[in-house]
Amino acid sequence: QMMKATGIDKTVITTYHEFPGEELAALERFYQTLKKYTEYFIGGFIRINPWYGDKAIELFERAIKEHGIKGLKIHPVSACIHPNNPLTISLLKKAAELNVPAYIHSGDDPMSLPFHIGRVARECPNTIIIMGHFGGFHYYNDAIKVAKKYENILLETSGMPFPKVIRKAVDILGPERIVFGSDMPGLHPAVELAKIEAAKLTKEEKELILCNNILRALGVREV
Numbered sequence: 133q134m135m136k137a138t139g140i141d142k143t144v145i146t147t148y149h150e151f152p153g154e155e156l157a158a159l160e161r162f163y164q165t166l167k168k169y170t171e172y173f174i175g176g177f178i179r180i181n182p183w184y185g186d187k188a189i190e191l192f193e194r195a196i197k198e199h200g201i202k203g204l205k206i207h208p209v210s211a212c213i214h215p216n217n218p219l220t221i222s223l224l225k226k227a228a229e230l231n232v233p234a235y236i237h238s239g240d241d242p243m244s245l246p247f248h249i250g251r252v253a254r255e256c257p258n259t260i261i262i263m264g265h266f267g268g269f270h271y272y273n274d275a276i277k278v279a280k281k282y283e284n285i286l287l288e289t290s291g292m293p294f295p296k297v298i299r300k301a302v303d304i305l306g307p308e309r310i311v312f313g314s315d316m317p318g319l320h321p322a323v324e325l326a327k328i329e330a331a332k333l334t335k336e337e338k339e340l341i342l343c344n345n346i347l348r349a350l351g352v353r354e355v
Contacts, residue, residue: 175202233260239268253282266292290315295330
């Protein structure tokens with residue numbers, strides 16, 4: 133309903149729950165939701181807790197190969213694990229092996245600052261890393277600096293409140309390095325879309341940020 137209200141045709145979703153964990157029934161519901169609403173969802177990212185080690189990697193690989201999941205999500209704060217912990221690095225390298233991108237939450241001290249994610253990008257040069265929330269409210273300039281240094285990083289726009297910073301990032305990095313995100317239900321997609329409209333982007337730049345960049349990262353040619 134919210135997609136219809138805000139003019140979003142297709143999207144990618146993820147779970148709030150982290151897996152493996154104990155609520156594997158929730159993961160099955162996630163898989164079924166993706167299958168049921170293919171007219172809205174072009175894919176899902178599975179949120180993995182790296183502390184589960186080999187069990188986490190096995191579940192992640194099954195999700196990609198057996199259920200058509202399109203990417204990995206890691207939230208260092210909720211999982212209480214550093215982005216460049218060896219367990220996290222193993223998952224991110226597995227993402228590269230499986231040819232899917234990895235979304236990493238950013239913007240919170242002390243475990244998800246942009247320079248932390250930069251270290252990860254250096255360790256995992258073959259992994260497409262989407263830096264969630266653009267460094268957040270305080271660290272957006274650091275996010276741009278880190279993304280300039282590591283070309284395997286894309287910056288995702290949700291939660292970073294300044295349209296002028298999106299414009300700045302496009303000027304420094306190019307529009308191909310920015311992807312739109314809403315972080316719904318925590319944030320409202322209408323507000324997030326308004327930031328894109330206020331950023332003084334060209335039509336071509338908006339098409340890349342709102343659609344084509346994420347499709348390229350997912351390896352999806354058309355929707």
